[in-house]
Amino acid sequence: MLSKLFAKDGTKSVIASLISIFFGLVVGFIIILIFAPSEAFEGFGILLSGGFYRGTESFSQMIYLSIPIMMTGLCVAFAYKTGEFNIGVPGQYLIGSFVAMYISIRWTFIPDSLVWIVAVLCAGLAGALWALIPGFLKAFKNVNVVISGIMCNYICLLLVIQGIKSTIYNSTGAESMTIPESRSLPRTPLDSLLSTGDSNLRFVVAFLIAVGLCILAWIIMNKTQFGYELKAVGFNKDAAKYAGMNEKKTLILALATAGFFAGVGGALPYLCGSGKTLQITEVLPDEGFNGIPIALLGFSNPIGCIFAALFMGYINVGGNYLQSLNIAVEVIQIITGVIIYFASFTLFIKHVFAKHEANKRKKEEGKV
Amino acid sequence: MSIVYFLFNQTLLFAIPLMIVALGAMFSERGGVVNLALEGIMVIGAFSGIFFMNWAQTNQVLSGMPLLFTSMAIAAIAGLLFSMLHAFAAINLAADQTISGTALNILGAGLAIFIAKTVQDGAQNISFTNEFRIESIPGLGSIPVLGDLLFKNCYITTFLGFLLLAFSWYLLMKTKFGLHLRSCGENPQAADAAGISVYKTRYAGVALSGILAGVGGLIYIIPISTEFTGTVAGYGFLALAVMIFGNYSPLRIGGAAFFFGFTKTISFAYSSIPFIAKLSLPDTFYKLIPYVATLILLAFTSKNSSAPRADGIPYDKSRR
Numbered sequence: 001m002l003s004k005l006f007a008k009d010g011t012k013s014v015i016a017s018l019i020s021i022f023f024g025l026v027v028g029f030i031i032i033l034i035f036a037p038s039e040a041f042e043g044f045g046i047l048l049s050g051g052f053y054r055g056t057e058s059f060s061q062m063i064y065l066s067i068p069i070m071m072t073g074l075c076v077a078f079a080y081k082t083g084e085f086n087i088g089v090p091g092q093y094l095i096g097s098f099v100a101m102y103i104s105i106r107w108t109f110i111p112d113s114l115v116w117i118v119a120v121l122c123a124g125l126a127g128a129l130w131a132l133i134p135g136f137l138k139a140f141k142n143v144n145v146v147i148s149g150i151m152c153n154y155i156c157l158l159l160v161i162q163g164i165k166s167t168i169y170n171s172t173g174a175e176s177m178t179i180p181e182s183r184s185l186p187r188t189p190l191d192s193l194l195s196t197g198d199s200n201l202r203f204v205v206a207f208l209i210a211v212g213l214c215i216l217a218w219i220i221m222n223k224t225q226f227g228y229e230l231k232a233v234g235f236n237k238d239a240a241k242y243a244g245m246n247e248k249k250t251l252i253l254a255l256a257t258a259g260f261f262a263g264v265g266g267a268l269p270y271l272c273g274s275g276k277t278l279q280i281t282e283v284l285p286d287e288g289f290n291g292i293p294i295a296l297l298g299f300s301n302p303i304g305c306i307f308a309a310l311f312m313g314y315i316n317v318g319g320n321y322l323q324s325l326n327i328a329v330e331v332i333q334i335i336t337g338v339i340i341y342f343a344s345f346t347l348f349i350k351h352v353f354a355k356h357e358a359n360k361r362k363k364e365e366g367k368v
Numbered sequence: 369m370s371i372v373y374f375l376f377n378q379t380l381l382f383a384i385p386l387m388i389v390a391l392g393a394m395f396s397e398r399g400g401v402v403n404l405a406l407e408g409i410m411v412i413g414a415f416s417g418i419f420f421m422n423w424a425q426t427n428q429v430l431s432g433m434p435l436l437f438t439s440m441a442i443a444a445i446a447g448l449l450f451s452m453l454h455a456f457a458a459i460n461l462a463a464d465q466t467i468s469g470t471a472l473n474i475l476g477a478g479l480a481i482f483i484a485k486t487v488q489d490g491a492q493n494i495s496f497t498n499e500f501r502i503e504s505i506p507g508l509g510s511i512p513v514l515g516d517l518l519f520k521n522c523y524i525t526t527f528l529g530f531l532l533l534a535f536s537w538y539l540l541m542k543t544k545f546g547l548h549l550r551s552c553g554e555n556p557q558a559a560d561a562a563g564i565s566v567y568k569t570r571y572a573g574v575a576l577s578g579i580l581a582g583v584g585g586l587i588y589i590i591p592i593s594t595e596f597t598g599t600v601a602g603y604g605f606l607a608l609a610v611m612i613f614g615n616y617s618p619l620r621i622g623g624a625a626f627f628f629g630f631t632k633t634i635s636f637a638y639s640s641i642p643f644i645a646k647l648s649l650p651d652t653f654y655k656l657i658p659y660v661a662t663l664i665l666l667a668f669t670s671k672n673s674s675a676p677r678a679d680g681i682p683y684d685k686s687r688r
Contacts, residue, residue, distance in 0.1 A: 035486045085466050087605070133663075141667040144675075146404075147609040148666065150602075151659045158659075162652040284602070293474060296467050328485035330478045337475025344467035345457050 013299040016346035020297070021311070024339030028331055039325045046325070050318025058317050060194040064203045064272060066313030068093070070210045071265025072291025073309055074217055075127075077300040078258040079145075081221060082251055083234040088134050088149030090288025091156035092259040095130045096123035096266025097278060097285070098160045104179040104271065105168050112182045120209065120267045127263020128256040130156060135255035139248035145255075153284055161280055176278035184273040200275075206268040210309075213261055217302035220257070230254045262291070293340045312336070371640060373516045375633055380522075383629025384529035385588035389607035390614060390621045391536045392580030398540065398616060399573025400553040400566075402680040404469025405454045406581050407604025408476025412450045413582025414589045415480035417443035418596040421496045433524065436500050436590075440525075440583050447582015448575055450476065455574035459567055462682035473604070481598040495595040500524070525587040532580070537618040549573050553676030556683045566683045581607075613666060615674055627665075631658035 028047070033040040046053060051062035072089050079086035086092075100123040104115055133152050137143035170177045187202040194204075221227040229250045232240040241247045265287070270276050294312060298304025319332035389406055396403035417439040424430045430438060454472055457463035485492055500523060504510075508519040518526070540546040548569050551559040556566045584607070585600055610628055614621030638644045638654045 031482070035482075137663070137667055137670075141670055142673060143663075143666045143670045144612050144673070147612045148663060150605045150609050151663045151666075154602075154659045155656055155663075158652050158655050162650065292470050296470065326490065328482045328490075330482035330485065333474055333478025334482060337471050337473075337478055340471035340474060341453070341457065341468055344465075344471055345461035345463035 010301075013301070013304070017297055017299065017304075017308075017343060020339045020342035020346060023342045024335045027338040028335035031331060031334060032327060036325065036327050039327065043322055043325050043327050046321045047315060047318040047331075050316075050321075051314040053318065053321055056194050058321075060201060060203065061317045061320075062310065062313040063194075063207050064201065064269070064274070064313075065316050066309040067203065067206050067210050067272075068265045068269045068287040069290045069294050069312055070214065070305055070309035071261050071268065072288050073294025073298060073305040074214055074291075074302055075258040075262035075265065076291045076295035077298060077302060077305055078217055078221070078261060079255055080295060080300045081234050082230045082254040083237070084138070084145045084251070084255065086131070086134075086149060086255065086258055087146050087292075088131065088152045088259075089262050089291050090284040091149070091153040092127040092130050092262035093266040093288040093291075094160050094285050095156050096127045096263030097270055098163055098266075099123045099126040099263070100267030101176060101179060101270055101278060102163070102167055104183045105177055113186070115183050116185050116271055119271065120264055123267035124260040124264040127266065128260040131255045131259025131262070132252065135252035138255075139251050153288075157282060157284055160278070161282070164278055164280060170277070173277070174280055176280075178275050178277050179270055179273075181273045185268075185271045187273070200273040202273045206272050209264065209268065211306055213264060214302045214306050217257075217261065221302065226250070226253065262288070265291075293336055296340050296343055371642075373520075374640070375630075375637060376517050377521055378633040378637060379626065379629040380526050380529075381591050381629075382632045383625045384526050385584045386603065386607050386610050386628060387622055387625035388529055388532055388587070389581045389584035389604065390611040390625055391532060391618060392577035392584065393608055393611040394536070394577075394614075394616055394618065394621060395540070395549065395573045395580070396577035397573075397611070397679050398553045398676055399549045399570045400556060400676060400678045400681065400683070401455070401458045401570055401574050402465040402469065403451075403454065403574065403577050404466055404608065405451065405472035405476070405604075406577070406607055407600065407602070408469075408473035409447045409450050409578055409581035410585030410588065410600045410604045410607075411476040411480050411598070412585070413443035413447040414585035414596055414600055415484070415494070415598075416446035416582075417586035418494050418496050418589060419484070422494050425497055432499060436524065440586060443582040443586035444579045445582070447580075447585070448578040451574050451578025451581070452571075454578075455571050458574070458682065459570050462684070465680050465682075477598065480596075484596075484598065493595040493597050496590075498590060498594060500590060523587070523591055525590070528587075533618060533622050540618055545569075545572070550676070552683075553678055556678050560683075560685065570683070609662065612673075612675075613662060613669075615669075616676065617674075628658055628662060631661050634658075 029044050032043050036043060051058050072093050075089050075092065076086050100119040103119040103122055107115065110118055130152065134145050134148040137148045138145050164176045168177045181200055185202045185205045188204045190204045191202045229245050232245060233247045233250045237247050294305055294308045298308035315335065316332055319329045322331065323329055389410060393403050393406055420442045421435060421439045424435055450472065454468055457468040458465045481492055484494055502522050502524065505519040509515045548559065548564045551564065552566050552569045560566050588600055588603055589596055610624045611621055614624035635654045635657050
């Protein structure tokens with residue numbers, strides 16, 4: 001029974017991820033030990049207790065931080081299944097943020113209680129439409145998705161800055177306006193229970209939307225014809241084409257779906273009532289790029305993305321608390337980097353194990 | 369005429385670091401290793417170089433050209449060492465190269481800022497004094513036209529960039545090593561059968577990319593700023609784009625880098641070009657030019673993309 005569980009591919013992936021996380025934390029500990037030896041143990045304790053360090057306040061922070069990266073992670077993971085590395089995710093995320101803010105602030109003809117639904121949906125659509133550009137360019141012009149994604153990120157960034165300046169600009173702060181609380185996501189009793197630190201935060205609905213979309217993506221990937229086709233294209237484009245699949249259509253649709261997730265991800269944190277604004281700086285949003293490690297750590301599995309995002313939220317909360325000990329928060333980035341580095345060759349480790357097992361079996365058969 | 373010189377000078381400032389890093393990427397990819405870690409390597413190179421420069425300038429150990437060259441050597445070594453992490457994962461451990469490249473980008477940025485903050489009591493930026501601009505090279509600077517274009521208000525790194533371009537072309541196209549490298553990127557099984565060590569050759573390819581990206585990171589920072597803030601603003605990714613745009617071949621990479629550098633120059637210097645300034649279009653329009661133009665050009669030129677056939681595929685001896 002147990003050996004069967006361990007033989008499953010999914011279990012192996014989880015174990016591989018856990019091994020990577022372990023090594024990442026070890027390296028993180030060593031680095032803290034080198035640079036802040038006197039506070040190393042206390043600091044590492046804070047890091048490990050991350051999302052629970054200050055009770056519900058830390059816990060709600062963790063959930064709040066995990067929402068956008070869960071979506072951008074899902075976006076990268078979904079595109080990765082068709083064999084494309086969607087580095088255009090920051091752009092798709094950013095355009096979602098802008099559209100959601102614009103609708104929430106300017107479309108006053110929609111009643112307060114319903115506007116978040118329109119905002120989230122339109123943000124998703126905007127992300128999907130933006131992802132169509134690299135999709136079409138790849139399908140019909142053979143443009144490498146990595147390069148078109150990079151270009152689209154910068155184009156989006158400049159357009160959004162111009163968009164903010166001409167529609168929802170707050171000239172006193174030289175940034176965008178904020179979405180009024182009345183037009184944010186609905187606040188649930190659970191929000192009041194968890195967010196003791198910030199009485200306006202409303203992240204439960206956002207979290208449910210994010211998790212719901214991850215589950216939806218899992219269903220699309222594993223239970224529909226489209227999901228089957230997109231994985232087939234990912235495995236072998238030519239074989240998929242030969243089997244009668246329209247590989248161009250599949251690729252474009254897959255990228256658009258991925259872009260939808262990123263767009264929704266862009267909308268959610270701004271609708272949480274945290275007063276977050278869009279900046280007028282030519283810097284791409286971190287939440288976009290941070291989706292890449294989430295997808296990788298979650299082994300491109302939508303359900304894996306949920307846990308990977310929660311984990312990242314958890315250690316990021318811990319990392320913020322570390323600053324009280326004068327340990328730079330970037331130690332989290334180092335740990336993340338090391339984790340992903342190890343995750344990159346866990347396939348190899350899996351391969352070695354598989355070989356080892358095969359050899360053992362061969363020997364046993366030989367004895368008989 | 370002075371506006372032409374100005375635009376040309378600015379173009380060089382953008383184009384040279386981009387070209388150097390893109391040439392590095394080319395060596396890695398022609399050998400069959402996708403190197404997405406350029407951004408991280410550039411950050412590490414820039415960090416180590418500027419860190420040394422800061423130390424040398426505050427303690428007055430070195431100055432002028434010797435300082436510049438020592439800093440560049442340090443950036444190169446740091447880049448080389450950092451890129452070896454990628455090489456080890458990609459070549460020995462058959463890692464997914466996209467993933468390990470991404471990992472190094474995260475790690476590089478984290479390490480640079482973490483060390484800077486820890487050593488400087490929480491301050492993230494490392495400052496330096498730019499003492500490397502050459503007013504006019506004696507003799508050469510007084511040549512009409514050419515002197516104004518190339519030999520006035522210039523950096524020695526510009527000439528180094530041109531030298532590296534020629535060297536890269538020669539190394540890749542005209543030497544035995546270049547042939548070996550290219551064969552490892554196209555058909556490593558055949559290369560192995562012919563007695564070439566695929567592992568060693570690929571290591572050399574990644575090493576070259578590490579050296580060039582490290583140097584590129586440093587010389588990207590020097591002319592445009594007086595401090596290193598922990599980032600190279602996406603230039604590693606742009607260099608990757610330039611490399612693909614240049615179709616993996618040295619001379620075309622040079623062309624692509626200059627194209628991008630020129631459009632980038634236009635995008636911020638448009639107000640000083642009389643006939644463009646008259647159009648009075650919004651600022652954003654000009655800023656979009658480099659990216660949109662690259663996308664459009666790519667759409668027309670990507671049909672015959674010549675990515676190395678074994679690019680990104682770990683070499684597995686048993687598949688020979």
